[in-house]
Amino acid sequence: MKKFLKIFAVLLLIALVYLRIEIYPQLDLISGFSAKSVASGHFIDGRSLETIQQGDNDIDKIDWATNKIDEKQRFVTSSVYGLKTRKAIYREGLGATLINDDYDVSKPYEVPKRNFIKNDLPFPYGNNELKACLPNGMDTIFSNIDYDKLNAAVANAFDNKGEINKRTRSVIVIYKDKIIAEKYADGFNKNSKILGWSMTKSITGTLFGVLQKQGKIDIMKPAPIDEWKNDERAIITINDLLHMNSGLEWEEDYGKISDATKMLFQADDMTKSQIDKPLVGKPNNTWNYSSGTTNLLSGILRKQFKTHQEYLDFWYSALIDKIGMNSMVVETDMAGNFVGSSYSWATTRDWAKFGLLYLHKGNWNGEQIFDESWAKYVAKPTNGSNGKYGAHFWLNANGDFPDVPRDFYRCSGYQGQMVAIFPSQDLVIVRMGLSEEFDFNGFLSGVVGSLKR
Structure with missing residues (x-):
């Protein structure tokens, strides 16, 4: 029994040393990545915490982090088993910023002045929908395109139901300034950032x-x-x-x-x-x-x-x-x-x-x-x-x-x-x-x- 306890103690010591030397220094980066990713995905694109954790953050070690969203004050905190808590704040116009403990969140800041040009032009020089031949909005005016081959190539870029290999979220193909193919994975669309x-x-x-x-x-x-x-x-x-x-x-x-x-x-x-x-x-x-x-x-x-x-x-x-x-x-x-x-x-x-x-x-x-x-x-x-x-x-x-x-x-x-x-x-x-x-x-x-x- 004593021999077993000694072996166990040695193995435990080795594990603790490994965690201290190899893993602990990484926790700051892990929780930092996670906080920043959640804050950006949630406040910029409106994704849910579950969606971000199962998609954007399902990366080796990043998935160790626990994340919390503060909707009212618009920030996210993340930590790994309660260690190395990091915070990312969101500000309209500047997106999400990963901050440290010394950062003064009350200090004033400047934001870019935007100029959204409005016109009646279709994509790409405006944002109106194309007046196309098909109900899905794709343009079929080109006789030199094999649409069956094109659509097959685009469809093949996406996972079949239940698969998570290709993990494509969106594809768009523009030929001579016209959208000839466009496809999105479930949960994403033309407005997804x-x-x-x-x-x-x-x-x-x-x-x-x-x-x-x-x-x-x-x-x-x-x-x-x-x-x-x-x-x-x-x-x-x-x-x-x-x-x-x-x-x-x-x-x-x-x-x-x-x-x-x-x-x-x-x-x-x-x-x-x-x-x-x-x-x-x-x-x-x-x-x-x-x-x-x-x-x-x-x-x-x-x-x-x-x-x-x-x-x-x-x-x-x-x-x-x-x-x-x-x-x-x-x-x-x-x-x-x-x-x-x-x-x-x-x-x-x-x-x-x-x-x-x-x-x-x-x-x-x-x-x-x-x-x-x-x-x-x-x-x-x-x-x-x-x-x-x-x-x-x-x-x-x-x-x-x-x-x-x-x-x-x-x-x-x-x-x-x-x-x-x-x-x-x-x-x-x-x-x-x-x-x-x-x-x-x-x-x-x-x-x-x-x-x-």
Whole structure:
């Protein structure tokens, strides 16, 4: 009996040490992710706690968290077995923000001024329904489309009843500015706002194209970072940052405590998370995907304006509301800066509008939002990326998707969010979901294959 107790005591001690060293430090991130996810999903898209916990938060370890929603004061608290309680607050216009114990919730804050343009135009240049031939609203005017093949490809993107493998929430296919297919999973519809995760990076990057078109920035100049002016980082340009090849150190790993997870779930000002990182490569030659870089770019955008209000307004007035993405909400950190790496919500149709802006090389219903050359710029392979990456867009230049045209490029986000742009096909495809194991090559090639050239 004594021998058994000794063995048990040793095993218990080992377990406690493991929990203390490996698990306990992660609890802050687990409860932080959970609180932020529940607050955003509930207050931005109106999802129930049960829906969020069974869908958005059914991730390994995240599902350990217990969540509580305060409807009156509009915040969420989450903890893991009563440990490491985290809080996320919701503010109209700014979305949900994960806060720490030092954050003063009573301090005043500014919100973006929105301009929702109203007109009688149908999608995409307005929000009126299409006058189509079929009762489901799909357009059937194209004789070169095999609709049976198209509809089969779209239907195959979704799970059959009772399955949870593909986990697609929505799909929309736009051909020559017309919706030719659109489908939603149960519980979602054309008005559902869905988190784009890293597709937000493409929004952030595009704002530099807008500023360049306006003659207000030169992306080839050194990044305006005071901390870099007197060391080897002084040669890093905005262009390098847009291409993710600054050479700066950064660990982008969401499966553990890393630079990325510490930034998203612990930092109060995310625009500063990569500023203190040293060079570990050569600028313009060392590609390293980094959410810290994008939030640093958000901070550089802030420096282009005299006031914080102007910075907040610019994202919407110059781009988001300009192209009618009126459902979109870009969320902020504790310092009030947009989390340009990860946190933007919009309907599937509004995500498609962003893709169409690039399909039309920056021209939106006659107005040039950014120069035509910008669309070529973002789709040109970055040095060191092996043809995978451009300027805040992912590419297919190396044939990662072998059955899809090489000129296809995309916004891409965690769990398989995608806005796919096909210049040679006059086509935009959006897929939103909860699984990166999704067969994008098969799905995209199926849709493209339904177009008879």
